[in-house]
Amino acid sequence: MRKNHVVCIPMPAQGHIRPMLKLAKLLHFKFDFYVTFINTHYHHQTLFHSHQANSSSSSCNSDSPIFRFESIPDCVDDPKDNISVMNAILDNLLEAPLKELLLKLGSKECNQDLPSTELPQLPPVTCMVTDVGMSKFTLDVAEEMGIPAVSLETSGACGMMGYLQTRQLLDKGIIPLQDSSCLTNGYLNMAIDWIPSLKGIRLKDMPTSIRTMDPNDKMMNFVMSSEYRALKSQAVLINTFDTLEQNVLRELSSFSPNIYPIGPLNLLVNNIPKDDNIGRLTLSCEEDIGYIKWLDSQEPNSVLYVSFGTLAMLTQEQLVELAWGLANSHQKFIWVVRSNLSIGGSKPLPIEFEDEIKERGILLSWCDQEKVLGHSSIGGFVTHCGWNSMIESISKGVPMICWPFFAEQGTNGWYCCNYLGLGIDMSEATKRDQIERMIIELMEGNKGKDMKKRAIEWRKLAKEAAIDSHGSSYANLDSIVNNVLLSNDHIVS
Known part of the structure; x- marks a missing residue:
């Protein structure tokens, strides 16, 4: 019987929701977790509008007792405006509604404070998977509630390595850029020569969050702090595989020993039953047009x-x-x-x-x-x-x-x-x-x-990495599930 209940929290963007949904399905179908998947209202509605447009079945919905979809407010007037959505995240507007929802869902620490009539029809939350991009506040919420948490890095290991260089670029005085001419005068062709696993990379190849003239730039500092905050979670899961980014993963281990490649997630979910309604959820309502x-x-x-x-x-x-x-x-x-x-x-x-x-x-x-x-x-x-x-x-x-x-x-x-x-x-x-x-x-x-x-x-x-229990990515995911997400100290009795 299921006892373990994971909440999955992607950033409100399709490119982040897709890999998180794959991981949630793996936790549900392969490891028998209850799942609550939390989107902002706009993406929640998009997900289910798409599902209803593509399937005659309505059994997979937000009232499902074993794979539940919930939402929190967008906290912006126009949730289709990606800049406004990002500003809401930068301004930490999603933390309070997320915490409120988690309290309603219940956690081991919170159940004692809630009347029994308010408890949902599923076990308390026992663990969390959060997007690295949301980790600046989601991990604080998890820690406050006593919920073990791991982070999902939706970029590759090379991208994560790039983001983690922001602090060193600042310390070396390479950024912030002196003025806008740095974008056109060849300055970005500067070699970045201190990353052995990315030998030959240039400043122009690094993540664009560094392209600012303001040392207090909100985006640059948010991205940097989110990546470093995620390193303090109990594990960072990356949608890659060991041989693909072997040297980068080895170098990342100097930042944290708890970084695990678990991809490609699209291959790991291949063995999920094809007739499940959750598996058919999509982020578009287009039909096959031939x-x-x-x-x-x-x-x-x-x-x-x-x-x-x-x-x-x-x-x-x-x-x-x-x-x-x-x-x-x-x-x-x-x-x-x-x-x-x-x-x-x-x-x-x-x-x-x-x-x-x-x-x-x-x-x-x-x-x-x-x-x-x-x-x-x-x-x-x-x-x-x-x-x-x-x-x-x-x-x-x-x-x-x-x-x-x-x-x-x-x-x-x-x-x-x-x-x-x-x-x-x-x-x-x-x-x-x-x-x-x-x-x-x-x-x-x-x-x-x-x-x-x-x-x-x-x-x-x-x-080879994803195909079965002998593959490195599958073995890594199995290890994280059993050693972190299924920790006996957190299983509801």
Whole structure:
């Protein structure tokens, strides 16, 4: 009988919710936990609107006694405005509603103070998994309530290493930047030569939170303090695997001995029952519009997949140059063109472009990325280098063209191109002819063929890490569950 009840708290952004939901499903189906998954109201409603649009079943809802979804206020007027949402986190506005919800859910320490009529129909909270990005306050709440807590790092180990360098960059006087000219005069090309596991990395490849002229910059200091606060949790779980970032993980152990790779999470959840409603929850309400059937009709490794996640935005000029780079390459492709992909509002792509790509290009507003990347016809991926996209592409054996935008995406892209041998750097390619050459090189050139061979090797290693109890990532997760989350001192009697 279940006794253990974990609360899972992602940052309010799709790129953070997705890996946390995968981990929550693993804890539920593999380790028999009750789960309460806590989103802000907007993302909670998005999740269930999507589920109702995609499934006739309504059994998986916020009243489920074993996998419960709860929400706390967004604390902003417009929860679709990512800047406002981030400011709410920076200003610590989510701590009070989170604590109030946890009190209602009940914990071992709190039950004594609550009337029995207010207790929920599930055991008290026994442990917490929190996003590293929320750890600045969630771990304080957990500590106050006596709840053992671990942190989930949704970037890779290289990204985490980049974030942890902020303090040293400040101490060395490299940041804050003296003025805005540092962004254009080559200053960012400075070599960062004190990180052995990221030898050759430059300042421009480090997370963009450091690009400030203010030593008191709220974002920079919040990110730095969150990463260091997470190191004090009982474990930091990273959605990566040991051989992928071996040297970085070894160096991270000098910051904390309690850092564990448990990925790729998308592979670990593969053995979860396919007919469970929780497994079908998604963050989009789009239906399958036939793109999989189109992929089925294509030759192996012949289609390029293009997607920039949920937040990255292009200028209209970048959008048009990319479009013509794709068209002029004469490669077949699927391109996810979100309604908000272009800065300043979406404008239709030229009619001549759509005429040019007929029968060899498909434009979508959304697709099931994991399903697409796993399709045999996909031969390459143009990506913004968000870690979810990177690890999913690696786990499916797909080489990449890397076009990073913000956060640790530059670090991810640099690592992919320079250490893994799986990427072509597109960060400074702005013209259609440059883009065209890179696409052709990836899909047809010798470099692309070599990258594909390496991608297949990395796919094999990813599967070995995640496939069963003998894999390193599965063993790490099993160890954390049994030694931290199932600690006898915290199990409800």
